Amino acid sequence: MGRWAPNHVAPKAPPLPARQPLLQASPPAGKLRYHVVRRGQSAAAVGGHRPAPLCCEMAALGARRLLRPGRRWFSETVPDDPAPLAGPLYPPVVASITAKSKAAKSLRLQRFNERVHGAATVEEKLRLYGKLQRPKYMVYPQTFALNADRWYRSFTKTVLVPGMPPRAAAAKPPIAAAGAAENGKAPEPSAEAPGATSAPELSAGTSPYPDMGELRSLACDALLQESFYQKKKRPFLYRDQDHTPGPFLTQLVSTLASFLSGRNPLLAASSLDLNPEVNFYWHHGNEVVVHGHRKGRVDPVRFQIDDNPHLQIRVPKQLPEVVPLESDLGHVPVIDHKPSKLPLFKKQYENKVFIGSKVADPCCYGHTQFHLLPDKLRRERFIKAHLEDQIEVVYRSNGIASLFAWTAAQAMYQGFWNEADVTRPFVSQAVVTDGKYFAFFCYQLNTLALTSETIKNNPRKNICWGTDSKPLYDVVEDGDVKGFNDEVLLQLVNFLLNRPKEL
Amino acid sequence: MAAAGGRRAVYPLFQRGGPQLRIFRPNFFMLAVRPGVPQPEDTVQFRVSMEMTKLDIRNYLERIYNVPVAAVRTRIQYGANNKRNHRNQRVKKPDYKVAYVQLGQGQTFQFPNLFPEKEQDAETRSFDDFRDKYMEKEKQKEEGDPRRGGVPDWFGL
Numbered sequence: 001m002g003r004w005a006p007n008h009v010a011p012k013a014p015p016l017p018a019r020q021p022l023l024q025a026s027p028p029a030g031k032l033r034y035h036v037v038r039r040g041q042s043a044a045a046v047g048g049h050r051p052a053p054l055c056c057e058m059a060a061l062g063a064r065r066l067l068r069p070g071r072r073w074f075s076e077t078v079p080d081d082p083a084p085l086a087g088p089l090y091p092p093v094v095a096s097i098t099a100k101s102k103a104a105k106s107l108r109l110q111r112f113n114e115r116v117h118g119a120a121t122v123e124e125k126l127r128l129y130g131k132l133q134r135p136k137y138m139v140y141p142q143t144f145a146l147n148a149d150r151w152y153r154s155f156t157k158t159v160l161v162p163g164m165p166p167r168a169a170a171a172k173p174p175i176a177a178a179g180a181a182e183n184g185k186a187p188e189p190s191a192e193a194p195g196a197t198s199a200p201e202l203s204a205g206t207s208p209y210p211d212m213g214e215l216r217s218l219a220c221d222a223l224l225q226e227s228f229y230q231k232k233k234r235p236f237l238y239r240d241q242d243h244t245p246g247p248f249l250t251q252l253v254s255t256l257a258s259f260l261s262g263r264n265p266l267l268a269a270s271s272l273d274l275n276p277e278v279n280f281y282w283h284h285g286n287e288v289v290v291h292g293h294r295k296g297r298v299d300p301v302r303f304q305i306d307d308n309p310h311l312q313i314r315v316p317k318q319l320p321e322v323v324p325l326e327s328d329l330g331h332v333p334v335i336d337h338k339p340s341k342l343p344l345f346k347k348q349y350e351n352k353v354f355i356g357s358k359v360a361d362p363c364c365y366g367h368t369q370f371h372l373l374p375d376k377l378r379r380e381r382f383i384k385a386h387l388e389d390q391i392e393v394v395y396r397s398n399g400i401a402s403l404f405a406w407t408a409a410q411a412m413y414q415g416f417w418n419e420a421d422v423t424r425p426f427v428s429q430a431v432v433t434d435g436k437y438f439a440f441f442c443y444q445l446n447t448l449a450l451t452s453e454t455i456k457n458n459p460r461k462n463i464c465w466g467t468d469s470k471p472l473y474d475v476v477e478d479g480d481v482k483g484f485n486d487e488v489l490l491q492l493v494n495f496l497l498n499r500p501k502e503l
Numbered sequence: 504m505a506a507a508g509g510r511r512a513v514y515p516l517f518q519r520g521g522p523q524l525r526i527f528r529p530n531f532f533m534l535a536v537r538p539g540v541p542q543p544e545d546t547v548q549f550r551v552s553m554e555m556t557k558l559d560i561r562n563y564l565e566r567i568y569n570v571p572v573a574a575v576r577t578r579i580q581y582g583a584n585n586k587r588n589h590r591n592q593r594v595k596k597p598d599y600k601v602a603y604v605q606l607g608q609g610q611t612f613q614f615p616n617l618f619p620e621k622e623q624d625a626e627t628r629s630f631d632d633f634r635d636k637y638m639e640k641e642k643q644k645e646e647g648d649p650r651r652g653g654v655p656d657w658f659g660l
Contacts, residue, residue, distance in 0.1 A: 146545075146573055146605055237562060341543050343576060387573060 021214045097265050113419050121357050130281055130351030136302035137344045141401035149396035150333050151342050156404040158462040159330035165465045220481045222251040227476050238375045245435025253311050266499040270315045271363040276356035278307045281406035284450040305405040311370035312356050312361040319427040320500050355409040364413050366406050366428035368495055369399055373434040397431045399441030400464050403430050407445035421449045429495050438488050439467035537614040543609040549602045560602050571607035
């Protein structure tokens with residue numbers, strides 16, 4: 001043994017001969033590319049292969065110096081050391097990230113999910129969520145497509161329940177005119193007399209009963225001002241909605257909101273926006289790519305809703321849930337055909353998620369939205385084309401799509417997404433109108449998990465309550481509103497007065 | 504209103520509101536086809552003349568066949584020009600217009616199966632079996648000895 005040989009030799013390790021390069025010890029067959037050159041031997045003499053680099057010999061010389069007495073080499077263990085590292089010696093064997101295989105795809109998805117889960121802020125989460133742009137279906141809430149509400153319900157996993165949800169007696173304001181009829185519908189067994197519970201809730205100084213006559217006069221004032229007293233030019237072609245119904249709706253809602261803010265402190269702290277933008281982007285189902293360089297791959301079906309409601313009321317506190325999170329009130333229609341048969345068209349642009357204001361806004365929960373139907377979807381046009389059953393479909397599709405986009409965007413603003421499903425239901429309301437006919441919708445978002453992986457074991461469904469469209473008035477003649485419908489106004493006031501139980 | 508002497512009649516130019524003196528029977532055709540991709544139940548697919556518009560299609564179906572039409576969507580299918588004949592000239596397949604008609608009043612349509620499987624009686628079945636077995640035997644005779652591993656029988660000494 002040379003003087004560089006260690007004092008102790010492991011039983012399995014072969015004895016290291018002196019004056020021979022260390023790297024010659026048990027070379028694996030065929031793997032070593034270089035040939036060890038002994039001192040004094042030329043490269044050409046070594047079997048005529050590629051000349052071995054001299055650095056190999058230098059490395060061998062250097063390696064010899066490492067093995068001074070007391071130093072350990074690879075396969076040798078020190079007997080008096082405690083047990084070597086308890087964990088695995090090698091990193092885990094995972095699939096490649098860039099390969100065109102299912103294992104690689106699932107690893108990429110897993111890494112993406114971990115990245116989004118680990119995002120520090122909500123803005124970062126939204127940025128990562130909508131980072132990859134691909135062609136997606138543009139879902140229009142106000143559409144002329146036939147039976148669109150059925151398709152929209154299948155895209156958003158929504159159950160449609162006709163009529164308005166039964167509300168707690170305490171949350172409803174006691175309105176003298178129709179108070180008895182409404183309270184009879186309340187299903188709670190502990191329903192108390194409305195006057196007893198709500199009187200202490202209201203601020204002192206205001207009368208406990210909002211006067212129906214006052215509200216009616218407010219509504220009629222707004223209507224007459226816009227349609228009768230104010231002198232306006234002829235409406236622009238196909239822009240009838242911007243001429244009278246639009247300004248009337250704005251005026252009505254702003255006056256009612258300011259009038260009722262004394263009764264509803266949530267309204268006093270709310271934020272009323274004109275013509276805001278609401279966007280949402282989500283995946284639902286799978287499809288095979290048909291054309292292009294990605295042909296044959298299985299992709300999620302992407303949707304985007306870009307909506308511009310006429311008015312929006314946002315509040316700092318969330319509305320209470322209507323039914324528990326896991327309730328099942330109906331079935332969701334399942335449509336086997338591709339969404340393009342609706343017809344629905346694809347485009348690629350920014351994947352935006354927006355509720356009407358940015359994430360830092362304190363009013364980040366939704367209360368009520370007001371939608372105005374465009375001139376293209378007038379009742380008269382449908383009646384002329386013998387499509388009377390599609391009139392209600394228009395209202396329903398608008399309510400379902402817009403409210404789903406709004407509530408889901410609110411949930412994403414709180415940090416939930418399809419891998420991290422919502423832990424509390426998000427509730428919002430909407431009123432869809434064409435100026436004369438009003439339809440009311442209430443939406444409860446119970447689940448955001450709509451992708452093909454997350455929807456498998458998800459029994460939750462989103463729920464939408466909706467009414468048929470009813471006229472607010474019959475006709476406006478000579479400064480007089482004929483056939484005013486109090487129920488519609490009552491429902492509108494109920495909507496505006498909706499608030500969490502604590503307030 | 505044929506003129507005397509066999510000359511062609513001259514009609515006054517029609518303007519809106521005037522008397523309708525002539526009736527034009529459409530020279531169009533509409534061919535109901537089986538959709539290549541599955542369509543919703545209320546959608547029927549037609550191949551129509553290139554000059555027809557959506558309004559024409561709607562009126563055609565409603566007035567002549569009394570079919571309630573809710574919506575019509577059309578597209579023009581380009582016929583490829585890639586095939587070549589024996590003179591190396593390009594041969595074009597003709598273009599045609601496809602119309603997707605959604606029926607009204609909740610009606611549905613399913614394209615019928617024009618070539619259903621016929622019920623085979625015992626005679627045809629036994630004849631088919633006999634024929635298949637005969638064809639198999641002929642094929643095996645042609646192939647040659649399987650022990651030669653596909654090598655032709657003229658190969659050898």
